[in-house]
Amino acid sequence: MDRQAMDSTGAEFAGSRGGFSLDSTVGGAVSRGFDTFRHGWQTQVGAAFPLPTFSQATTGDFRVRSRVAKLHDVAITDLDSASVIRTAGTPYGYAHQVRMYVVRRGVWSLGGVAGRGEHTVRAGQFLLRHGAPLHFGASPHTTVQIVTLPATAFDPRLRNRCVTESADSAEMRLLLAHTNMVHATVTDLGPAGVHAAHGALLELAKAVVTGRFDDAEPELRPALVRAAKEAADRRLAEPELSPALLARELNVSVRTLQRAFTSAGESVTGYIRHRRLAQARSALAQTRPPSVTELAAYWQFSDSSHFIRAFKKRYGQTPVEYARSVRSTGS
Template identity: 80%
Template sequence: MESTGGQVAYSHGGFSLDSTGAGAVSRGFDTFRHGWQTQVGGAFPLPAFSQATTGDFRVRSRVAKVRDVAITDLDSASVIRTAGTPYGYADQARMYVVRRGTWTLGGAPDRAEHTVSAGQFLLRHGRPLHFGAAPHTTVQIITLPAAAFEPRLRNQSITASADSAEMRLLLAHTNMVHATVTDLGPAGVVAAHGALIELAKAVAAGRFDDTEPGLRPALNRAAKGLADRHLADPELSPAMLARELNVSVRTLQRAFTEAGESVSSYIRHRRLDEARRALTAQSRLPSVAELAAHWQFSDSSHFIRAFKKRYGQTPFEYARSAGTTGS
């Protein structure tokens, strides 16, 4: 959505595209360009793309714009390559976060000046560059106002690992923006934009201001994502999450308390959720003792009590009501 007059400060928009299916390839690039023009707008001009790219645009993409920040996720099954240098980016910086494959940028289509490999990011301000990638590349491109990084970044680049605590927080927030951008009201736009800028600055500086209350939703989301990947890990705890995210346990607890729960409660509830799925989704029904051990409950009795408190039934009763047999 494009806003005018006094509403410019609250402009936002977004769209998603999957042109990997056989019927969508022929119109994939046109659909992407239309979405970009209507939802992102002229403040973020698209470059000219190569004929190979426009003719075979097989990508999964989602794009979000919040004021003067644009977030573009690309998961490409085809070549992505520009054919002309983009214009209009003099006052913008770009961050390329590569999850799979390799992203290249150069002053000419055949001369790479920067190569960003999987697990790395490049934050760059300067003259526009061609860019491209081979098939099976996954990248997030965040376009930001250059003023947020001055004077540190003027006409310079920063390349580093994308596995830092600061980057985890930024990516958690960009995922949240993608999920909510079309529903944001004016206050939400301001909050989402402010957090994007502050988290991007934290990535550039290599440190996160954990006293900034506006960043707590991003911290909450990043911690949940990290916890979800380690639910079966006996070391999972508030202290472990705080250590991985480079914040104090108190700061982490505060981010969860504002959302109406504690870190420990979130971990326990997610482990119970996974145990409940195992009671109905597996071909071999696990025993209560196996579930308790796998999901890090101290013993079967503790697991049964916690399960009944959350779901109103014992594991055996739940499995029986779901049409399976209990242990």
């Protein structure tokens, strides 16, 4: 391959992914918030995802925490707004795209011309829409994720339709776990990583619509592992936490869940145990730490002896020795 071809390939790959984040809710960032957001979008996301025209009130007081990621023909935009967001005029965009609005807090509104085709998406819901973008807006304290996808990935029967459903499905939890992972890694991904992350995102988005997760698809395993870890972290202190419970919550078999964790080099039970031990270790570093018996009971170890053995195997010290060493270092 000659140098010109190499440069072309490198430029093509560089344009296949991009991302930026912004917090214009504090300090001097408030006055230039929208300009900073627009510059980041134009340079990192590009013309394939043109921004709409926003109202003057929005551009003049753009107080948001946001992060944006692009993988080829997919864009993921997270907005946590402390100010009003409103479009002014027909948004730019392409009719061959699908947009998914996932609202975690507040209310997101979309509307057509002269008040026709109004849609309201409340916290805990998502709206999936095929076609040219509508006017949209949100009051302050609204948190939304907008995923822009190619319409070719979906059933043609979705054309020019809106679907509004609960965002609490297992398939949606998997998708959100994956979009979080994309946000965290997008700027570091190489060509193979971009390809895998992009393919998994499209498959998970389709799973949200169809209600079926293809558990035989290896590219989806990282999203499954991340979603399971997030679910486990929320339930660490609960005695019912188990691989079976997590599998039911994510609508997969225990075997599928175990296989996904194995591909990541760990086990489900091992992850739960290590996270519980880490939480116990943090508690032991407090000024007045709980007793070993209290920690063992709270973090669901069968007894103090079992907890002490597991802690020493993990950290090379007993809980008492660790607490003593922390106090000694602190003094």
